[in-house]
Amino acid sequence: MALWAGRFKKEINADVNAFNSSISFDARMYKHDIMGSQAHAKMLAKQGIISRQDLDEILQGLNDILQEIEEGKLLFDPEAEDIHMFIEAELTKRYPVSGKKLHTARSRNDQVALDLRLYTRDEMNDIKNMLIELMKVMIEKAKDHTHTIMCGYTHLQRAQPITFAHHLMAYVEMFYRDYTRLEDCLKRMNVSPLGSGALATTTYPIDRMFVAQELGMDDIMYNSLDGVSDRDYAIELANDLAMIMMHLSRLSEEIILWCSWEFKYIELDDAYATGSSIMPQKKNPDIAELVRGKSARVINHVSTLLTMMKGLPLAYNKDMQEDKETLFDSIDQVKMCLPVFTDMIKTMKVNVERMKECAAKGFINATDCADYLVKKGRAFREAYKTTGQLVAYCIDHDEVLETLPLNVYQSFDEVFDEDIYQAISLLTCIENRKVEGGPAPVTCQKAIERMVKKLEAL
Ligand code: ARG
Numbered sequence: 150m151a152l153w154a155g156r157f158k159k160e161i162n163a164d165v166n167a168f169n170s171s172i173s174f175d176a177r178m179y180k181h182d183i184m185g186s187q188a189h190a191k192m193l194a195k196q197g198i199i200s201r202q203d204l205d206e207i208l209q210g211l212n213d214i215l216q217e218i219e220e221g222k223l224l225f226d227p228e229a230e231d232i233h234m235f236i237e238a239e240l241t242k243r244y245p246v247s248g249k250k251l252h253t254a255r256s257r258n259d260q261v262a263l264d265l266r267l268y269t270r271d272e273m274n275d276i277k278n279m280l281i282e283l284m285k286v287m288i289e290k291a292k293d294h295t296h297t298i299m300c301g302y303t304h305l306q307r308a309q310p311i312t313f314a315h316h317l318m319a320y321v322e323m324f325y326r327d328y329t330r331l332e333d334c335l336k337r338m339n340v341s342p343l344g345s346g347a348l349a350t351t352t353y354p355i356d357r358m359f360v361a362q363e364l365g366m367d368d369i370m371y372n373s374l375d376g377v378s379d380r381d382y383a384i385e386l387a388n389d390l391a392m393i394m395m396h397l398s399r400l401s402e403e404i405i406l407w408c409s410w411e412f413k414y415i416e417l418d419d420a421y422a423t424g425s426s427i428m429p430q431k432k433n434p435d436i437a438e439l440v441r442g443k444s445a446r447v448i449n450h451v452s453t454l455l456t457m458m459k460g461l462p463l464a465y466n467k468d469m470q471e472d473k474e475t476l477f478d479s480i481d482q483v484k485m486c487l488p489v490f491t492d493m494i495k496t497m498k499v500n501v502e503r504m505k506e507c508a509a510k511g512f513i514n515a516t517d518c519a520d521y522l523v524k525k526g527r528a529f530r531e532a533y534k535t536t537g538q539l540v541a542y543c544i545d546h547d548e549v550l551e552t553l554p555l556n557v558y559q560s561f562d563e564v565f566d567e568d569i570y571q572a573i574s575l576l577t578c579i580e581n582r583k584v585e586g587g588p589a590p591v592t593c594q595k596a597i598e599r600m601v602k603k604l605e606a607l
Pocket of ligand 1: 467
């Protein structure tokens with residue numbers, strides 16, 4: 150019989166029970182359910198609502214249950230309605246008198262609202278650490294490549310010279326923002342709804358702040374209807390996770406391009422690539438592809454959650470049980486992707502020569518050639534046009550700006566001099582871009598140091 154059986158004359162239909170049950174996916178919150186119950190029980194005893202002895206038994210029982218679950222000795226009953234009912238029933242089996250008192254002044258509505266906050270708080274912490282790991286690995290790679298000249302692209306067309314370090318650090322900036330977004334979400338996640346009851350609190354003289362403090366939460370929620378029915382933080386988290394996946398997916402896309410035969414900018418370590426069952430020559434970037442692929446579902450979970458919530462009247466509705474599978478899947482996917490992705494980056498080889506070779510071909514120093522003319526007194530638009538004509542000439546004559554003889558330069562504009570070759574050397578091009586945020590090795594090194602300090606301060 151269900152714990153709520155009193156009003157019912159019949160057992161629940163077995164199919165309905167299976168349909169209704171969430172234990173298959175909410176069992177993972179067992180630790181947080183137990184933590185929450187222990188804090189609640191301590192508060193009940195402190196307020197004189199249950200006795201010291203009741204409390205001792207409840208704490209003991211819950212500790213035993215926790216340990217047995219972790220040791221694999223206590224298995225979840227698939228017929229239980231949810232993890233909350235399972236644990237309470239288990240406690241009541243062991244301590245029939247005190248176990249039945251645990252749920253005083255509490256509802257499953259505020260209980261599940263609390264548990265999900267505690268659970269996501271822990272998961273978020275893991276994810277934050279994984280992000281730090283990824284950033285550290287990328288920073289280490291960047292340090293090795295502050296002088297590795299590569300093509301920067303717009304429209305996937307060769308645009309201007311940058312360095313591989315500068316490119317990597319762009320992603321580190323994104324991941325850092327992802328980190329701070331999680332930190333920000335924590336402010337709204339880490340508040341206690343317990344004491345909201347089913348929807349309208351309770352008549353018992355409970356101490357809500359005590360429970361919040363016991364659980365390391367910053368505050369309590371100040372409206373009970375909101376307390377049981379707010380999932381904003383969960384949607385924020387889903388969104389923050391989607392953002393991480395979007396960033397991972399963009400970098401994946403680049404990695405996939407970079408290890409193609411056409412680019413050959415990098416080579417993935419054999420342990421982080423796969424072969425083909427038929428084509429013996431193949432080495433496929435499956436990890437990056439799968440990360441890119443998985444971003445789709447994580448992105449869509451945000452819209453599932455928003456859509457699930459948008460029509461719900463206050464306060465709790467069973468629809469909200471649907472928050473878990475989506476949110477848990479987002480968490481699981483991100484936790485799966487981040488560590489493999491980090492190792493893939495750590496072990497990949499960078500083909501410095503190939504990057505340089507490509508950078509030497511796409512006229513990516515054309516802007517610098519125009520800027521050279523500006524420095525010699527020409528207006529930018531004029532200089533731009535002359536350089537465009539020079540590029541067209543080079544294409545027709547199978548030359549690059551670096552190989553064009555000075556007399557040809559001078560036939561386009563007489564101000565060209567020997568120093569043009571220095572001005573358009575790719576190294577000069579990047580070294581001159583030392584404006585804050587730019588690819589110049591000194592500037593990039595500064596950006597790296599700044600980021601290292603920011604990570605140390607986390
Ligand atoms: N399993 C439920 C959920 O995840 C727990 C809350 C159920 N409350 C209720 N009154 N039926 O949302």
